[in-house]
Amino acid sequence: MADECLFCRIVRGEIPATLVAENASCIAFRDLGPKAPTHVLVIPRKHVESLNTLDDPALVAEMTALAQQVAKAEGIDGPGYRLVINTNAHGGQTVFHLHLHVLGGRQMKWPPG
Ligand code: AMP
Ligand code: ZN
Secondary structure, three states, rough: OOOOOHHHHHHHHHOOEEEEOOOEEEEEOOOOOOOEEEEEEEOOOOOOOOHHOOOOHHHHHHHHHHHHHHHHOOOOOOOOEEOOOHHHHOOOOEEEEOOOOEEEEOOOOOOOO
């Protein structure tokens, strides 16, 4: 439920987060348990449970536009970075508010674990 959703609470400023960028529809903040030297989460301001329930695909374009801005500001655009959206159990989703991981600052492996 959006009232109790962790990321909705970050959007509302009820839980602290280190904001790095924002636009009209999304915010970007540092992941609390970073998995790379740069690990930023880009989330829509409105509650969307996962990619499965997204009814407004243009929102993902706004999320990737903000991720592009973050990558440049973090200096990882040149060396490269990875964008990830985990969905449900097999995807490894643990927070059920749509989010885009922006990971960079080290060599990524493929295939992912
Ligand atoms: P996922 O596993 O794809 O659902 O990603 C959820 C991410 O949220 C994980 O990488 C967590 O480290 C991160 N996370 C959980 N709580 C917080 C928080 N309060 N502030 C920032 N990041 C968080
Ligand atoms: Zn939410």
